[in-house]
Amino acid sequence: MTGWLSARNIAIVTLVAVLLLLPLYIELGGNRFLLSLFTRIVILAMAAVSLNLILGYGGMMSFGHAAYLGIGGYAVGMLAKEGVVSGFVQWPVALGASALFALVIGALSLRTRGVYFIMITLAFAQMAYYIVGGIARYGGDDGLTVNQRSQFLPPVDLTNKVQFYYICVALLLASVFLVWRLINSRFGMVIQGARSNEIRMRAIGFPTYRYKLTCFVIAGTMCGLAGALLANHTDFVSPSMMYWTRSGDLIIMVVLGGMGSLFGPVFGAMALLVLEEMLPFIIKVVATPLFGEVAARASEYWQILMGPLLLLVVLFARGGIDGLLRKFDRKERP
């Protein structure tokens, strides 16, 4: 049906190429800050990919997904503080703790629907936020500096920024690959069927609860890994990693990129984070010649532009970036 050379595929190949070649560009004299920005993009893209598994494919509107970022991050931070710096311990603990948290939240929240589901997932994430903020030993509200990054065997060195970046990219691509296999498997068909029409799924013989719960745990675990990466990237963890606005950011990435599309969340994460960096700058450059000093201050309120932009996407580009690419492909074809 659709040819291989579609706008969508070209965009995906370009995206992956940009991610892979970025360190080379910086080596050739590009802005070094870009490496840090893109590491962050890649890590949060991974979190968005995991959210997309439950939100986009499973129709589970979780508003507490950032909790796993925090749990994964704090697993690394707390263990480092206690002198356990081996990644072979830290990362499995990060994954295990996230999985367990997801199992508990999922077991309770997946019995509810709609607004209740949103509120319960939100409530649990906020609970985690306040609990972590209350533990003085690990910095409380101020957060916790991670003095040493996770240690692996010699060739692997997370303090090497380029190497760390490539590890993040590899794990992101692995996550996308995993989601791709999952959603096309029997398990994935059940998840998508339950999104489409859950009553019917049960009527034809699927106990949907246990499948959705499994999906919920897989997504939480994946996001926990992103949290462990984030702690290593920033060398710092704080309760704000799991604040509800961060969960909102992840939802925005998924919606902006295209719910239920494989690479959509990666596009979404990149678009949101790049816009965050660029909007203040754009406002300044465009408005200063027109309005002078006032504009320089206005650039601090770049979020004023972000809101309407998101509104436009929701109103006019339902499928997000992925939807636009597909629309373009349909027009191209006779």
Place this chain on the structure above:
Amino acid sequence: MTAPHAQPLLQVENLSKRFGGIVATENLALTVGTGELHAVIGPNGAGKTTLIAQLSGQLAPDEGRIRFDGQDITALPMHRRSRLGLARSFQITSLFLDLSVLDNVALAVQAHAGHSFRFWRDARSEPELRDPARAALDRVGLGARADRPASLLSHGEHRQLELAMALAGAPRMLLLDEPMAGLGPEESVRMVEMLRALKQELTILLVEHDMEAVFALADRVTVMVYGRVIASGAPDVIRADAAVREAYLGEAEGGAHG
């Protein structure tokens, strides 16, 4: 060969269901023999859909017992009944509209192919799911539509797809909730033909408003009014029953029902 109606496949005893003050099912008894096409008719609000919902496990009855092939299934959840071979089609078309037609039926096949905790292999390339699904689509005459999104089918085709999904699990008994609803005259004729072919192989409980179809197909007819059975028997007997005529058929001939 024994008479097909000799062994009951579905037995309902003493079934009652109330919603607040409204009695939807009252002390209802019903027996459907193996191989029988049993029609349930009654005016709007007689509790037919509520009955089907209780038989399929979507609703729990307040009282009574439901047995399928001798086994008490009253407390079994919907998916377990479905696996025992009791398949249901919905009155209001209830499909996976954002999936393809073939995916819809393949899911119904998958439901009966063991657990689905299989995370890796591409389900859309598994012959053991796709082949029976295609066969079921061919059986209801939707083979050519297999790769379309289900949302793009006509209403009549949706009903056909409903039936294909019910058939996909190789059920022993079909619970059909108004399969004729909203069909045009030609589509109705095709549906009747399809049901006539199916009744050779399956036991069917048919809830239907279309009297012509009911009397053309049914081996036995049960008439419900206000949650109660007022008559049950062969089509000829029902047609002649005075109480039924008064309660229902006369009204229908008066043109109150479509």
